[in-house]
Amino acid sequence: MHSLPLFHRIAGQRVVVVGNGEMAEAKARLVERAGGVPCAETEAHHAKMGFVALDDPRAAEAAALRLKRLGLLVNVADRPELCDFTLPSILERGPVIIAVSTGGASAGLAKHLRLRLEKLLPQGLGALAEGLAAARERIRNRFPDGTERRRAIDEALGEGGTLDPFAQASSERIDEWLDTTAAPEGDRVLQFDIASDDPDDLTVRQARALGTADVVLHDEAISEAVLIRARADALRVPLPADPAGHDGQVLVLRRAD
Known part of the structure; x- marks a missing residue:
């Protein structure tokens, strides 16, 4: 990755905007x-973040340096080499926010994606997120074990599941899900x-297993491009290793000859 994606909460905080005209107003x-x-x-001196929207390249660079010396994270319009962070193209569905970034390479590409x-x-995606937030305590009580709870939520939100995000209503x-769902499998x-080393060659079942496994046991020959499709917090263990020595959903990836 060229950047670490983060969502920064700025509610009630000052954010510096240097510039005037349409670009600064945006x-x-x-x-x-x-x-x-x-x-x-x-x-x-009251802020932690700033935007510089100046047409003059030298003035923009000077403003960015002044703000950075004060410890601010800075974004400079149309100058990705001066940016501490870049602005993604944003899709919003209530509390669900999806950000598409090209790291400043092409704002047009990010927009069309x-x-x-x-x-x-x-x-209705926002309503689903709000409903899950409101039911958080009920979900914890229904599935007290953290691993069991994650599996139940994964099954419900998966394609064709009771809470499939792409399904209507x-x-x-x-x-209904909380009242009728049995505990997930052990x-x-x-x-x-x-x-293949190409993650696009993964089957739907393989990609889904990678995205939900708690532990991934893998041949060292399996490419990083494939392994990064696993959950970020999944445990990775090189083979040989005994699957029985690990709890949760274990995925074993071997390199085909």
């Missing part, structure tokens, strides 16, 4: 949309032979 509107308070450079996603994601089925071991 940055100020974005800050306000996220609950922040746009302010001038004179208030930079976001527009395609707009067509795919239902408007899935937010209306949360109570520990499982899945094994796949991987013949």
Whole structure:
């Protein structure tokens, strides 16, 4: 990855916006949309983040350096080499926020990817997120074990599941899911032979298993491009290793000859 994706909470906080005209106004509107308070450079000592929107390259670089010396994270419009962070194209469905970034390579590409996603994601996605948040304590009580709880949620939100995010009115089925869902299956071991270094060659079943496994046991020949499709917090263990020595859903990946 070229960047570490983060969502930064700025509600009620000052955010410096240096510049004037449409470009600076757009940055100020974005800050306000996220609950922040746009302010001038004179208030930079109260801020942790700043935007520079100046047409003059030298003036923009100078402003960025001044803010960085004060410890602010800085974004400079159309100057990715000066940016501590870049602005993604944003898709919003209530509390669900999807950010598409190219690291400053092409804002147009990020925008059109976001527009395609707009067509795919239902408007009710925000209601589903809000419903799950409201039911958080009920979910914890229904599935007290953390691993069991994650598996139950994964099954419900998976394709064709009771709470499939792409299905209509899935937010209306949360109570039904909690009242009728049995505890998920116990520990499982899945094994796949991987013949390619290209993650696009993974089958749907393989990709889904990678995205949900608690532990991934793998040949050292399995490419990093494939392994990074696993959950970020999944335990990776090189083979040979005994699957029985690990709890949770264990995925064994071997390199096909």
